[in-house]
Structure formats: C-alpha cells, structure tokens
Amino acid sequence: MHLAGSIPGDDPVSFFRTDLTGLLNALDAARTWGVGRFAVASSIGNYIGRPEICWTEDLPLPVADYPHLIIAFKKAAEPIVTHALQGTDVQPVLLRIGSTWGPLMDPESAFSPKPPYIGAVLRGETPPALPDDAAEDSCYAPDAGRAIALLTTAPTLPHTVYNVSSGQPVSNREFVEAVKAVRPEIAGDLLPGRTLGPAPYLDITRLTADTGFTPEFDINRAVADYVDWRTTNPR
Structure with a gap:
C-alpha cells in the first residue's frame, strides 16, 4: 500500500x-x-x-x-x-x-473544515461560520482505512480502480448539528445558503460489491468519535 x-x-x-x-x-x-x-x-x-x-x-x-x-x-x-x-x-x-477526515489528520488542515471547526469547539471558541447548504463527499478515517484494508486483502478483485469513501455527501448543516449534539454549549452559526447546487460525491457500489464494505460511521457517530479521540490526543 x-x-x-x-x-x-x-x-x-x-x-x-x-x-x-x-x-x-x-x-x-x-x-x-x-x-x-x-x-x-x-x-x-x-x-x-x-x-x-x-x-x-x-x-x-x-x-x-x-x-x-x-x-x-x-x-x-x-x-x-x-x-x-x-x-x-x-x-x-x-x-x-474521497474527502477523508478524522484521527491523525492535521487539526488545522486546509483540506477539510471539520478538524479545525471541532478544534475551535474543544478550545471553547466560537468556530467559524460555514455556508448553510454547502456539502462535500465525506469519509471518516477509520472507515477509509477499513475499506483500503479490504481492497488489499480480498482474495480476488475484478477491477483495477475503486472509489473509497462513504458513498454520500454531508452538508455543513448536518455536520454542525452533529457537533452541537456532542457540545451543545458551543453554538456555531451557519451562513446563508449560496445555492451551490448538489455536491458531487463518490459512488462506492463497486467497492461494496467486491469487498462487502459498508461505512460504520455516519456523520453523528463520526463527530462523537472524533471529539472523544481529540480530548486525549493532541492530533
């Protein structure tokens, strides 16, 4: 790998x-x-x-x-x-x-708004406001790792190219609501929607069919797990 x-x-x-x-x-x-x-x-x-x-x-x-x-x-x-x-x-x-995020990612990464946002919440700061209707392909790191492991250990693989992600986009609103469910004392604002249209995302039908992979983490479980991980790990 x-x-x-x-x-x-x-x-x-x-x-x-x-x-x-x-x-x-x-x-x-x-x-x-x-x-x-x-x-x-x-x-x-x-x-x-x-x-x-x-x-x-x-x-x-x-x-x-x-x-x-x-x-x-x-x-x-x-x-x-x-x-x-x-x-x-x-x-x-x-x-x-896809857009993988989670443990061991740079907490101030420019590639995903999620770790910096949660970092601000954990410091007791008001996180930056995110556009309401913006969304992105999103995959929690443990799921991405498990998918890659399945692809490298499967007895046979009928294809060469595989998408690795959760198979669905996550909106900023869904993410912020998931953070509030864990840390309700920190209120993160959402900017008015920018009508960007639907966010592109990776289809993982081939990955699931050839390895049996299905994501274990939706956005709520992913945020809760990451917040728990960050409380005892600096990165």
Whole structure:
C-alpha cells in the first residue's frame, strides 16, 4: 500500500521529483518481492471537470486545471502504476480516495473544515461560520482505512480502480448539528445558503460489491468519535 506523499513547496518540479521517486521506489520493491497486489492512493480530485453529481469509476477523466499539485500527481500516478506493473504478477489497485477526515489528520488542515471547526469547539471558541447548504463527499478515517484494508486483502478483485469513501455527501448543516449534539454549549452559526447546487460525491457500489464494505460511521457517530479521540490526543 503506497499512501505516502509530501507537501508541495515553492518549486513544483522538486515536489513532483520527490513524490515520483518515492512511488518508483515502492514499485521497485513490489516487483522485486513479487507481492500479489500494489495499491496506490489516487484522489477524488481526478474527477474534477466531470458534470455528474455521483462519480463512478468508469467515467472518462477529463483534462482539467487542478487546484493543488497533489491532485495533479495523484492523477499522473494512475497510469504510472498500471504501466510499471505490466508483465508482472503484481495486481495494481488504484484507490480514488474521497474527502477523508478524522484521527491523525492535521487539526488545522486546509483540506477539510471539520478538524479545525471541532478544534475551535474543544478550545471553547466560537468556530467559524460555514455556508448553510454547502456539502462535500465525506469519509471518516477509520472507515477509509477499513475499506483500503479490504481492497488489499480480498482474495480476488475484478477491477483495477475503486472509489473509497462513504458513498454520500454531508452538508455543513448536518455536520454542525452533529457537533452541537456532542457540545451543545458551543453554538456555531451557519451562513446563508449560496445555492451551490448538489455536491458531487463518490459512488462506492463497486467497492461494496467486491469487498462487502459498508461505512460504520455516519456523520453523528463520526463527530462523537472524533471529539472523544481529540480530548486525549493532541492530533
């Protein structure tokens, strides 16, 4: 399983060289050791530019401008992995991972509003107001980890590409209500809706059919678990 990556600095070439070197090292190890399966973290961002709301693995990936170098590398990693393993007995598995959040994530992460919001609540501060009707694909980290584990240990996998997420979007209103259920003394405001329309999310029908995976955490259970985890862990 190759899930590693670095944080881009000012030089994109340096970032791509670092992450590509790490990926190629892992591929060399997989081929040398003759492992049965090589799973690599791809991204929900690969689908950027698709007009659909529910993103499935068989959608052609468009050419698009990506908001972050990490997404660009994740998209490039897919054909690198599949071509590097051609002619070997190592099965590639491309993990298009959704908006995962939870324990061990940077508590002030810019990639998800949830940990910083809950961090403010736990400090007794009023968290920043979130747009009422905004939503995002959302998967709690323990669920994402279990899905990836199932994909790497399943006796057989009939596909190469798998979406990894909860299979449904979560709105800011649902998230804030879940936080209030745990810490009702902190009232977080919601900004008026911006009528952004439905949020795109990952379809996990293939993941469920091939591994039996179903999420154990809805947003209420995820928030309660994360708040409990954060009270005894700094990150």
